[in-house]
Amino acid sequence: MPDTLPAIESSLSARNLAAGYVSGIEILHGVSVDAVPGQIRCVLGPNGTGKSTLLKVLFGFLKPSTGEIRSGPTVLTGVAPHAMGRHGVAYLPQRPSIFPFLSVEVNLRLGAWSFRRRHADVKRKIERAYAQFPILGERRNQTAGTLSGGQQRQLEFARSLFPEPKVFLIDEPTASIEPRITAQIYELIRGLARDGKAILLVDQNIKGALGIADYVYVMRTGSLYTEGPRTEFGDDVELLVSQWLYTHHAAKTA
Ligand SMILES: Nc1ncnc2c1ncn2[C@@H]1O[C@H](COP(=O)(O)OP(=O)(O)O)[C@@H](O)[C@H]1O
Ligand SMILES: [Mg+2]
Structure with a gap:
């Protein structure tokens, strides 16, 4: 194998992303991350540090002022969120994204909207979701808002699988879950x-x-503070993160 090939195959790479919500106020100051097949890569950091902003930039909700996002040779910088599914990227936002007044089944059907003309496909995808998440099958006619927090998350995951994504951008999946x-x-x-x-x-x-x-990325006020394979952090990772949180807090309140 030629040594010019990268050591890891990345499904989504972002290099040097800078972004903000308001012109002149930068929230991300040059962040580089990779999503790698078969790996769970975690972005950690305290509230307000830009973790959700990073995922929003990766999914196209916010356009970076500098930097590049790629999937293999395809440049995804500036691609709109509705087109990201076609590039194999799914996004599960921090806030619940189900339709609470519609049934579980209708929520799933809406998730399969882009395949709606392929009736057999829609049916197959929904049946597969019920097989994978039996509780959703049992409650298919129940309004989604009456599901527990965890069941609502399952519904979101089930729906996100429909376009058969390669990359999942997941924001705080266990926030407000029992x-x-x-x-x-x-x-x-x-x-x-x-x-x-x-x-x-x-x-x-x-x-x-x-x-x-x-693999772990630790963020601090819009930049990566440190990163590395989980094993490299050893058992000290909690200590490291808590020390860093403390330092961060002390610096902010000084
Ligand atoms: N829609 C928005 N408009 C303006 N500023 C925002 C918006 N969303 C987040 N921010 C600001 O961006 C910074 C990073 O927020 P966020 O990415 O949500 O952090 P985290 O997910 O790490 O808690 C914060 O200072 C926050 O106040
Ligand atoms: Mg957040």
């Missing part, structure tokens, strides 16, 4: 990685995220 469901959600994410999907996971639940991470 603790006993948290492990199920992490197991679901592990399953995606085992299927060869590339996961970029933003999480405030440091312990939970580190439990499933292959």
Whole structure:
């Protein structure tokens, strides 16, 4: 193999992203991340540091002022969110994205909207979702808003699988979820990685995220503070992150 090939195959690469919401106020100051098939890569960092902003830039909600996003040879910088599915990228936002007053089944049908003319495909995808998430099958006629937090997350995951994405950008999947469901959600994410999907996971639940991470990015006020394979952090990672949180907090309140 020629040594010019990258050591890892990346499904989504971002280099040197700078972005903000308001002109003149930069939130991300040159962030580079990769989503790699079969790996769970976690982005950690305190509130307000730009983790959600990073995922929004990667999915095209915000256009970076500098930097580049690629999937293999395809440049995705500036591609709109609605077109990202075609490039194999799925995004699960921090806030619930189900339609609470519609049934589970209708939510799934809306998720299959781009295949709506392929009736057999839609049916197959929905049946597959019920096989994978039996509780959704049992509650297919129930309004989605009456599902538990964890079940709503399952519905979002089920729906996100329809375009058969290669990359999942997942923002705080266990926020506002009952603790006993948290492990199920992490197991679901592990399953995606085992299927060869590339996961970029933003999480405030440091312990939970580190439990499933292959690789860790630590963010600090819009930049990467440190990064590396989970194993390189050893058992000190919690200590490292808590020290860093403390330093960050102390610097902010000084
Ligand atoms: N829609 C928005 N408009 C303006 N500023 C925003 C918006 N969303 C987030 N911000 C600001 O961007 C910064 C990073 O926020 P965010 O990416 O949500 O952080 P995190 O996900 O790490 O908690 C914060 O200072 C936040 O106030
Ligand atoms: Mg966030």
